[in-house]
Amino acid sequence: MGLTKKEFFTDEQNKLAATLKALSHPARIAILQHIISQDACICNDLVHELGLAQATISQHLKELKNIGIIKGNIEGTSVCYCIDEKVWKQIKIELNHFFTDIKIEKSC
Amino acid sequence: MGLTKKEFFTDEQNKLAATLKALSHPARIAILQHIISQDACICNDLVHELGLAQATISQHLKELKNIGIIKGNIEGTSVCYCIDEKVWKQIKIELNHFFTDIKIEKSC
DNA sequence: TTGATATATCGTAATATTACGATTAATATA
């Protein structure tokens, strides 16, 4: 127990859930918002901006990188992170597809 | 440790993260899709449809009820669940707001 | 009333997440 039974669900359901999970932490929301507001940002800026420890920020960045929504580029001794526009737009499409306008005929 | 430091973030960031968290499990995605496809559904249908134990489904339903996206109505000995259209639309708006079209000037 | 059915809740084991200090690795600068 304690382990999600992915085999019970479709690939689409598992993938959407994984995407949402990566976005479901306030620090990761804040990181994305910060990157967007600056177009790009240095990892270290986030450490000072958010107040969490460097190791924690790095871990959150890793999770965002895992779903591809951000990418990092080494610039000398620091790393510049930015949104991967293609992935961002794809996620937007998938969410819009899920949150399609529902027409409720009967309710409860 | 192990506890999200909500005080570091804004109410909006925490709320959006909580909403996404409630949606970030394939069983809960599947439950919502099933309810939508049927307009409404009996809890017991989900137990048979998804293959998870009754206690597990009940727990997932509770999490969805917690963010208000579904509501349940007692019908004799069973409970009919349906989407709360108002909350559904509100979440859709919030997600669209977050996933606003970004205009990337510089990248990395 | 008795038994069947449906659902919520409790208790709990297995696993995952969150956070951070310490360490490592890589580059920049003195």
Place this chain on the structure above:
DNA sequence: TATATTAATCGTAATATTACGATATATCAA
């Protein structure tokens, strides 16, 4: 070369999540 800076990774403690059996509760049907 030695030192500082930046960020990733490791190890680990605290907490949360997931899943399920067992039990409690409520309604229906005989």
